[in-house]
Structures are given as C-alpha cells and as structure tokens.
Amino acid sequence: xxxxxxxxxxxxxxxxxxxxxxxxxxxxxxxxxxxxxxxxxxxxxxxxxxxxxxxxxxxxxxxxxxxxxxxxxxxxxxxxxxxxxxxxxxxxxxxxxxxxxxxxxxxxxxxxxxxxxxxx
Amino acid sequence: xxxxxxxxxxxxxxxxxxxxxxxxxxxxxxxxxxxxxxxxxxxxxxxxxxxxxxxxxxxxxxxxxxxxxxxxxxxxxxxxxxxxxxxxxxxxxxxxxxxxxxxxxxx
Numbered sequence: 231x232x233x234x235x236x237x238x239x240x241x242x243x244x245x246x247x248x249x250x251x252x253x254x255x256x257x258x259x260x261x262x263x264x265x266x267x268x269x270x271x272x273x274x275x276x277x278x279x280x281x282x283x284x285x286x287x288x289x290x291x292x293x294x295x296x297x298x299x300x301x302x303x304x305x306x307x308x309x310x311x312x313x314x315x316x317x318x319x320x321x322x323x324x325x326x327x328x329x330x331x332x333x334x335x336x337x338x339x340x341x342x343x344x345x346x347x348x349x350x
Numbered sequence: 351x352x353x354x355x356x357x358x359x360x361x362x363x364x365x366x367x368x369x370x371x372x373x374x375x376x377x378x379x380x381x382x383x384x385x386x387x388x389x390x391x392x393x394x395x396x397x398x399x400x401x402x403x404x405x406x407x408x409x410x411x412x413x414x415x416x417x418x419x420x421x422x423x424x425x426x427x428x429x430x431x432x433x434x435x436x437x438x439x440x441x442x443x444x445x446x447x448x449x450x451x452x453x454x455x456x457x
Contacts, residue, residue, distance in 0.1 A: 239367045265446075267394075275386070275394060275437050277446040290444040293351065326393055336384035338405060340393035 232256040232339040234327045239344030242317055245268075247302030252341060253321040258310040260284075263330035265337050266301060266312050268323040268346075275294070279312060280335055295321075317348045352376050352440050354449035362457040366427050371452045373421040373438035382442035385414055385423045388435045393420075398423065428454070 238250040266279045279301040282288040286327035289301050300313040353376040363369045386394040396405040411426040424435040428445035438449040
C-alpha cells in the first residue's frame with residue numbers, strides 16, 4: 231500500500247524558515263517524480279515544486295516560491311523534503327506531498343497534508 | 351506559465367443527472383491534462399490523466415475528453431459522493447498549473 235506521510239508543519243514567523251519532510255513507502259521510490267502541492271484552507275490547489283527521480287535530480291518550482299523554497303530527496307531513506315525560507319503570510323497553507331505517475335507528473339497518491347501557518 | 355480556467359465555478363445538479371465541467375488552457379497542452387476530485391477535509395484524488403484515461407479504481411461514470419486547450423469532465427449520473435470539488439491540472443509544461451476548481455452541489 232502506498233503511503234505518504236508529511237511532517238514538519240507548524241507556526242513560524244514571517245521571514246522564518248521551515249523544513250517539511252515526506253516519508254514514502256509501498257512503492258519503488260527511486261522510480262517516481264515527487265511533487266509538493268499546497269492549498270490555502272478553503273481555496274484551490276497550487277502546485278509548487280517537483281523533483282525528478284535521482285537524488286540531486288532536476289527540480290522545478292512555481293514562480294511564487296522560486297528562490298525561496300528548495301526541494302530535495304534522499305532515495306536511501308525514501309524521503310522528499312521542502313526547505314522553505316523567507317516565509318510570508320501568503321505561504322500559509324496545507325502542504326501535500328504527492329507521488330507522480332510513472333509516465334507523467336500527474337499525482338496519483340497524496341499524503342494527508344501538513345499545515346504551515348506564517349504569522350507573528 | 352500556462353493559465354488554466356474552469357467553468358462554471360459552481361454547478362447545481364440533481365442526483366442522477368449528468369454534470370459537465372469545462373477546463374481551458376491558455377495554450378495547447380496536448381493531452382497532458384489531469385482531473386482531480388477533492389472531498390472536504392481530504393487530499394485530492396486523481397480521476398483522469400492523459401485527458402481521458404481513468405485512474406485506477408475510478409468508476410466508469412467519470413469520463414474525460416478533449417485535447418489541445420479545451421477539456422471536459424463528464425459525470426454521467428451523479429451520486430451523493432460526487433457533490434464535491436473538481437480541479438484540472440496541466441502537466442505539459444513546467445510549472446505545472448491547476449485550474450481554480452468547480453464546485454458541484456446538489457440542486
């Protein structure tokens with residue numbers, strides 16, 4: 231059974247940093263692109279980042295987070311990370327880790343999400 | 351970046367009736383289009399990818415169609431659990447982008 235479990239969310243002050251983690255199991259982690267998607271409570275979905283299969287593989291970002299967020303993965307531990315710096319109030323959202331399909335980056339499995347609140 | 355739009359924003363349908371949701375891309379995305387369903391308090395669920403391919407376990411009442419820049423999700427006979435939010439997403443170009451969503455509610 232595929233499982234994705236996010237952790238690391240919480241309350242942080244504007245300008246602060248936070249590192250989200252996603253532990254993956256139930257599939258061959260090294261074979262799949264991994265995505266991060268966020269959602270402001272009550273609002274729509276926003277894709278924010280993806281990383282290709284190899285540790286240190288190609289990474290992609292939404293303009294809204296480029297230069298502030300960094301995605302990485304550790305294939306030896308089946309984990310993906312999102313380092314978030316220079317956080318702003320509009321980064322407040324539930325952050326989902328999602329596994330891509332083998333053939334394209336659409337997401338077929340999602341974690342339960344972790345809430346990040348940026349507030350003073 | 352490719353901008354996705356969805357219409358209508360809200361759709362009122364009676365149980366058992368057909369629902370037709372539209373998604374438009376600001377430029378061609380070929381068939382690189384997915385549809386997701388999201389129930390309150392839950393993570394999204396992939397319904398359709400490749401514009402028309404049902405994901406594993408998705409009932410046959412969900413049908414995706416279209417290509418290029420115009421797409422449609424049809425739910426043939428709405429069940430009670432279908433009255434939730436739906437999002438389209440293009441994955442033809444980075445950054446990936448979602449549409450703003452359509453909320454389907456009971457008429």
